[in-house]
Amino acid sequence: MTLPESLSSRAVTDPDVKATYGIDESVGALAPDRYEVVRARDLGDVVDVLAHAQATGTPVVPQGARSGLAGGSVALDGGIVLSLEGLTTITELDAVEGIAVVQPGVINADLKAAAAAEGLFYPPDPASSAFCSIGGNVATNAGGLCCVKYGVTADYVRGLEVVLAGGEVIRTGHRTAKGVAGLDLTGLFVGSEGTLGVVTEVVTKLVPAPDPALTALATFDSLSAASDAIVALRRERHRPSLLELLDEPTLAAVQAIADYGFPTGCAAVLIVQADRPGHTAEDVQRYAALLEEAGATEVAVADDAQESEALLAGRRALHHALVAKGTHFIEDVCVPVRQLTDLITAGHEISARTGVEITMSGHGGDGNLHPSFFYDAGDDDSRHRAEEAFGELVKVALGMGGTITGEHGVGSLKARWLPDEVGAASIERQRAVKALFDPRGILNPGRVYWS
Ligand SMILES: Cc1cc2nc3c(=O)[nH]c(=O)nc-3n(C[C@H](O)[C@H](O)[C@H](O)COP(=O)(O)OP(=O)(O)OC[C@H]3O[C@@H](n4cnc5c(N)ncnc54)[C@H](O)[C@@H]3O)c2cc1C
Structure with missing residues (x-):
């Protein structure tokens, strides 16, 4: 695939640098052989990429800081990785309205720091806060450590600017404290994992700062x-x-x-x-x-x-400790809080029966754990057993009325279980919504909805 002249100056050509854009933090992520990387410098670049992709039927992977754990920002074969990491401006911070307007590449911790300087607080707090982007947080509806009191990213997004497949730019939501005009398209884009459009600006809600904990x-x-x-x-x-x-x-x-x-x-x-x-x-x-x-x-x-x-x-x-312990799959199931003990016990039983080492930890206050399944990376059988154990625990969580993902997203790694959770009728409607926004299926194809 060749990029048009207008985009080639934004393309990454150094093979080593390019390789770093090929994968995210998900286990076993592998970059394909053929892909281009375009680093957007402004809205116009995003529009140009999506217009070109639509015209040529080229898959586009929107990408933030590549800290995703579900495989949603891994490059696709023959596709374009559209990196938003260079769009790092906090355009506005208004203490009276209690909002910040930010570009998608702003790092979560940087927005927190800017808000704190005004006596305000941006609560969403993934453990990756120091290096994940607001665009990625919005696209995955990220959670984190303080959700038990403050909720998730969706609770702090008032409005978005989004570039659609083909290059059309739309605005959703509102800047004001209230706003109920029309359907909640903001809610639709939050958590859509780059499958409906590319977020180029976010209006976030800020709240008064708490005391040091x-x-x-x-x-x-x-x-x-x-x-x-x-x-x-x-x-x-x-x-x-x-x-x-x-x-x-x-x-x-x-x-x-x-x-x-x-x-x-x-x-x-x-x-x-x-x-x-x-x-x-x-x-x-x-x-x-x-x-x-x-x-x-x-x-x-x-x-x-x-x-x-x-x-x-x-x-x-914790993350460093688990990485040091060995190669592992990371789960993200969320169950009703009262059933947390049963989930952990089930994990320990699966571990004892299969011989797969499993650690269970996470956001207990939300019923959202990140069980990790360890395997020998050089041994296919060991990997297969870990995958099976992973699948077993997903089913246990679903049986408890839980979900396959509390915060990391479906991406590529959980797509096979989405129909089990939401059912065929819902998948059909979700695919219809996807087709409305992305008729040629160029936006992160194969992610979330298994093809
Ligand atoms: C050590 C560690 C700890 C973590 N802890 C948490 C945690 O506590 N809670 C939590 O929720 N997550 C956690 N994560 C996962 C990850 O950090 C989050 O999913 C984060 O929101 C991803 O942001 P990112 O900028 O890295 O996005 P990426 O990984 O680059 O992308 C993630 C998804 O968003 C899409 N996307 C990115 N930017 C845009 C955009 N501008 N427009 C449209 N789509 C876009 C991508 O296509 C992809 O589907 C952790 C990860 C690590 C490595």
């Missing part, structure tokens, strides 16, 4: 006690701003890379934070009391920001 860390000898604690904390009028769970195999993996002070031999650790302005000390003590009432064997409570960070450090190191 105080942390409590609790150790449990039984999963059911940890689960009781989560249920009790979710009933609180002033909900924790973070509620993370790590099971025993996860704690062992984290302790294997450095001493984060996690106990060994316990069933689970819960990490809880309070950030209510003027009440953090009071709330974290209240959470500690609830953790003890539920059966925690030990509870450590931070007095200041430094101790708080120290208690959270092991959770922050």
Whole structure:
């Protein structure tokens, strides 16, 4: 495939640099042999790529910071990777309206920092905040560590500018605090994983800044006690701003890379934070009391920001610890909170029966875990068994009324299970919507909807 003259100056030609745009963070991602990479410098470049792609029937993979875990931003054979990472301007930050207007390549942590400088807060907080982009967050409807109190990306998107297949530019939603005119196309694009259009501007809602969080860390000898604690904390009028769970195999993996002070031999650790302005000390003590009432064997409570960070450090190191442990698939199932214990127990049973090592950890307060399935990368049989175990746990989660993905998206890795979750009639309607926006099927084809 040849790019037109107008786009070739935006194309990446160095093979080594180009290779870095071929994959994302998903396990086993492989770049195809033939693809082009165009780094957009402005709206016009995006329009040109989508006009060319539509005219020639060329697949386009919109791409942010390539931190995706579902394989949604991996290059497609014969296609164009359209990188938005160079569009990094925060165009506007209005404390009175409580909004920021940003380009898609703005890094999540940079928007948080800009908001904080105005005494405001942009809550969506994926663990990848330091390196993922707002465009990618919008396209995956990213969650993260503080959803238990603040919700997900969709709760903070007021409006979008989107370039459609063919190059037409539309605006959705509104800038104002309220706005109910017409269908909610913003909601349609949020979480559409680059299959309906390319997001080129985002109007985000900002909220008043919380206080620096105080942390409590609790150790449990039984999963059911940890689960009781989560249920009790979710009933609180002033909900924790973070509620993370790590099971025993996860704690062992984290302790294997450095001493984060996690106990060994316990069933689970819960990490809880309070950030209510003027009440953090009071709330974290209240959470500690609830953790003890539920059966925690030990509870450590931070007095200041430094101790708080120290208690959270092991959770922050989790991704590195799991990578150091070995090659693994990462799950993203979400189940009703009360069924968390059953999900973890099912994971441990699958592990014992199949011999596949499985760690279970994640956003316990949301019922959203990231079970990881380890395998020997050089052994096809080992990989196959891990895949089977992965599929088994997806089915367990669906059987509990849960979902195949709480926040990472469907991408390529989960597409086969989407019909099991939403059903044939819904898939048919979703495909019809996709066809309305993308009649030639050039936008991230094969992702989300298995072809
Ligand atoms: C260590 C680590 C921790 C993580 N923790 C979390 C977490 O806590 N919560 C969470 O939700 N995710 C998490 N993730 C996953 C990932 O960071 C998120 O999915 C993130 O939203 C992806 O952003 P990105 O900019 O890297 O997008 P990419 O990976 O580049 O793209 C992701 C998807 O969005 C589409 N896309 C990107 N930009 C646009 C655009 N401008 N217009 C249209 N489509 C677009 C792509 O086509 C693709 O389908 C984690 C990842 C890592 C590596």
